[in-house]
Amino acid sequence: MVADGLDVLFCGINPGLMTAATGHHFARPGNRFWPVLHRSGFTPRLMDPSEQRELLSYGLGITNVVARATARADELSAAEYREGGRLLAEKVTRLAPRWLAVVxxxxxxxxxxxxxxxxxxxxxxxxxxxxxxxxxxSGLNAHWTTETMAEEYGRLRTRAGA
Known part of the structure; x- marks a missing residue:
């Protein structure tokens, strides 16, 4: 879900099993991406993962560091992360979004x-x-609440002018 010249390209770690099954980013119930995106002002309403293509109309896109789906991100190897970073750098250089937001x-x-x-x-x-x-x-990231995440995402939104 990418395009040339986006304002912000969000980059998840890798697809979870629910995302792999549905084809929709951040699709697992309990993942706070979509509520945080809305609360931070990136989207005018709370969107469902199945509506992800609509993000392009807001100058936003989504990709991942690693393409392989896993139940948990800690199943990825250091080599997969490094190779994913290399491929992501190439993608970002080619697509030229204003901001890359690694989640x-x-x-x-x-x-x-x-x-x-x-x-x-x-x-x-x-x-x-x-x-x-x-x-x-992710719901596993208990250090951040939906509200504190929305504040941080909002800082990026303000800086990006999105």
Missing amino acids: GVTAYRAAFDDRKATVGPQERTFGDTRVWVLPNP
Whole structure:
């Protein structure tokens, strides 16, 4: 679900089993991506994962670091993350979104060998594309509430002018 010249390209870690089964990103019940996207102001209403193509009309897209579906992201190897990061860098350079928003600091660190990365804007760029690391909206990420995630996603929305 990508296009050239997006305002923000969101990048999940990898497809979960529900996403693989439905073909819709962040499809697992309990994943907070869609509510957070709405609460942060990226979308005017709460969208269902089946409506993901509508994001393109808002200048938004979704991709993943790793294409292989797993039940949990911790099933991915370090080599898969590194290769995914390499392929993602190529994709972002080709598509040239204004912002790449990697959803999950652990995935960002593994994909781009940046052990010190934290949530927020990064120094790294891909051509003219700037990078922002967002909290992972998985229900397993108990450190962040829906509200605190929406605040962080909102910071990116404001910066991106989306």
